[in-house]
Each structure stands twice: as structure tokens, then as C-alpha cells.
Amino acid sequence: MVKRAQHGLAAAVAIGLTLSLAACGTAGSAARPVTFTNPVYAHDFPDPFVLKAGGRYYAYATNTNSEDTPSLVSRDLVHWTAGKDVFPVPPRWLSSDIWAPDVYHRPDGKYVLYYAGRDITVGHECLGHAVAGSPEGPFIDQSSTPFVCQAALGGDIDPAHFVDSNGRVYLLWKNDGNCCGVTTYLFSQRLSTDGLHLLGRPVKLLSNDANWEGDLIEAPTMWKQGGKYYLFFSANNYASFDYAVGYATCAGPQGPCKDGPENPILTSKCRAAGPGGETIITDGKGQTWMLYHAWRASAVDDPTVGRELWLDRLDWKGGKPVVEGPTCKPEAAPAP
Numbered sequence: 001m002v003k004r005a006q007h008g009l010a011a012a013v014a015i016g017l018t019l020s021l022a023a024c025g026t027a028g029s030a031a032r033p034v035t036f037t038n039p040v041y042a043h044d045f046p047d048p049f050v051l052k053a054g055g056r057y058y059a060y061a062t063n064t065n066s067e068d069t070p071s072l073v074s075r076d077l078v079h080w081t082a083g084k085d086v087f088p089v090p091p092r093w094l095s096s097d098i099w100a101p102d103v104y105h106r107p108d109g110k111y112v113l114y115y116a117g118r119d120i121t122v123g124h125e126c127l128g129h130a131v132a133g134s135p136e137g138p139f140i141d142q143s144s145t146p147f148v149c150q151a152a153l154g155g156d157i158d159p160a161h162f163v164d165s166n167g168r169v170y171l172l173w174k175n176d177g178n179c180c181g182v183t184t185y186l187f188s189q190r191l192s193t194d195g196l197h198l199l200g201r202p203v204k205l206l207s208n209d210a211n212w213e214g215d216l217i218e219a220p221t222m223w224k225q226g227g228k229y230y231l232f233f234s235a236n237n238y239a240s241f242d243y244a245v246g247y248a249t250c251a252g253p254q255g256p257c258k259d260g261p262e263n264p265i266l267t268s269k270c271r272a273a274g275p276g277g278e279t280i281i282t283d284g285k286g287q288t289w290m291l292y293h294a295w296r297a298s299a300v301d302d303p304t305v306g307r308e309l310w311l312d313r314l315d316w317k318g319g320k321p322v323v324e325g326p327t328c329k330p331e332a333a334p335a336p
Contacts, residue, residue, distance in 0.1 A: 012044075
């Protein structure tokens with residue numbers, strides 16, 4: 001009995017010490033969320049892209065009323081803090097706002113930001129790139145002309161990079177043909193390792209050829225899962241309930257690609273209207289998540305509300321992506 005009592009006392013002391021140390025460890029910092037409820041950022045943050053670097057998540061978005069290239073920072077994908085305007089000084093060729101930024105973390109540790117903006121000379125949206133030593137910027141582009149500009153196809157928007165498992169880098173984007181009655185395509189072209197030079201020729205991956213896609217497809221995101229290539233994209237009128245996310249399976253980063261038979265896989269639901277502009281990230285346990293923007297269902301295309309940031313689990317069932325969303329009730333939070 002004495003030995004048992006001593007053992008129980010020692011256990012109690014150990015438990016108390018553990019709890020005390022845990023309390024000290026969490027002091028002054030937000031505890032890891034167990035659940036979350038959408039939206040995870042209830043402010044205007046359209047066309048999000050999320051990068052993980054140095055134990056933090058960095059999100060970048062199309063210009064808002066207050067910043068040309070707004071950013072957010074998070075440690076858990078749930079709690080987001082407004083960051084800096086990461087690209088405050090535009091290049092000489094740019095005459096308009098900056099759309100849909102995407103950031104590539106190079107092997108040498110630097111960062112390349114790809115973006116879309118209207119070119120002064122051709123009068124269309126075109127693509128540019130800027131470089132920084134930190135994910136927080138400032139990104140600098142000293143170019144006198146755009147990086148990509150297919151003026152005959154209506155210009156170009158929505159750049160997105162993809163790094164294959166062999167280290168090869170690719171740039172994907174969409175020609176802005178819906179601006180002027182031209183078919184919209186998603187393109188892919190190989191990049192140099194430093195991300196600043198195009199190699200070879202652009203290849204067409206998909207076009208808006210399904211009824212649900214309406215007049216356009218855009219926002220390409222390529223992802224490799226289980227050795228297979230998946231091309232996610234958004235389609236239809238971004239300022240409506242019809243805007244949605246679909247996917248295609250591809251033989252490689254430059255296709256050929258085939259639309260998923262279940263498309264679209266993310267549509268307007270509960271409080272989310274017109275979900276799209278998707279980006280994919282993994283949490284600390286390798287679970288995939290999709291972040292995207294959506295209007296409030298009660299305020300579609302209301303500039304005073306804008307498009308808020310949503311987060312939902314992305315699973316893979318039978319080799320097919322399944323997005324558990326849009327969700328409006330509390331959900332299990334990403335792992336740290």
C-alpha cells in the first residue's frame with residue numbers, strides 16, 4: 001500500500017509538472033485550433049495563393065481597395081493576420097491593378113512572384129514576374145515589358161507555377177479571351193530553375209468546352225498526388241452563383257488532360273457563393289487542404305464585402321479529388 005501511494009503521488013507530481021510546462025509553452029501564443037468555421041478570413045481576399053515557408057503560411061491575393069498586392073500570415077491555416085503589401089512598386093509597363101499573384105520558392109532560397117496586370121502598350125492583361133529575398137517581399141520587377149503577353153488571344157492572367165518531383169518547373173496560366181470573344185485556354189510552359197525564363201513552347205491543356213464552364217475557364221492549379229497529375233481550375237462568371245471549381249487528370253505537366261467526370265467538384269453552398277480561385281496546401285501531417293475565395297451568399301458581387309477566404313479538406317478517393325465543402329459548420333482543424 002505504501003509503495004502504491006508513493007507511486008500515485010509521484011504520478012500526480014509528474015502530471016502537474018507536465019501541465020505546468022504545457023501552460024508555459026502556450027503562454028503568449030494562440031493555442032492550436034481544434035476546429036474552425038468558415039470563412040477563415042472574413043475580409044476581401046480574392047484569388048488566393050498560399051505558400052508554406054519557415055514554419056508559416058503566407059497568402060497572397062488580387063488587389064483590394066487598400067493594397068496592390070495584399071498578404072496574410074498564419075501558423076495554422078485558420079488564424080490569419082494581415083501582412084504587408086508585398087509588391088508596392090509596379091514595373092514601368094504596368095498600367096493597372098495586380099491580379100492573382102503566385103509565389104515560387106526557388107532552390108537558392110529566393111522567391112519569384114508571378115502576377116497579371118494591364119500592359120500600357122498592348123492594352124491587355126499580361127504576366128510579369130518579380131523577385132524577393134523573403135516571402136514578405138518587397139518583390140521587385142525592373143522589366144520594361146511583360147513576361148508573357150499573348151495579345152492576339154486577349155492577353156493573359158492567372159499565372160501559377162508547378163514544381164514536378166524531378167525538379168522541373170512549369171508556368172501555367174489562362175489567356176484572357178473572354179475579354180474579346182476568343183476561346184479561353186489553360187496553358188503550360190516549362191520554366192528555367194530560377195523561374196525567370198521560359199523554355200520551349202506553350203502547350204494548351206484545356207478549354208471551356210463544358211456547359212457548366214460558361215464563357216471561360218481560369219485559375220489553373222496543378223497538383224501531383226500518388227504519382228498522378230491533377231489540374232484544378234475555376235470556371236464561369238466569377239460574380240455569380242455559377243462560378244465553381246473543377247479538375248482534370250493529366251498525363252504530365254504539359255498534358256494531355258481530360259476533364260473529371262464529376263465536375264464541378266466545389267459549388268455554391270450554404271453561405272458560400274461562387275467559390276473559386278483555388279490553391280492547395282498540405283498541413284503538418286500531409287493532409288491536403290483547398291483554400292479559395294467565395295462571396296457571401298447574401299451579398300454576391302458586393303464590393304463592400306468582397307470575396308472572403310475559405311478553407312476545406314481535400315481528400316482523394318479512388319484516385320479522384322473530393323473537396324469536403326463549402327462547409328459552414330465547425331470542422332476539424334488542420335494539423336500543425
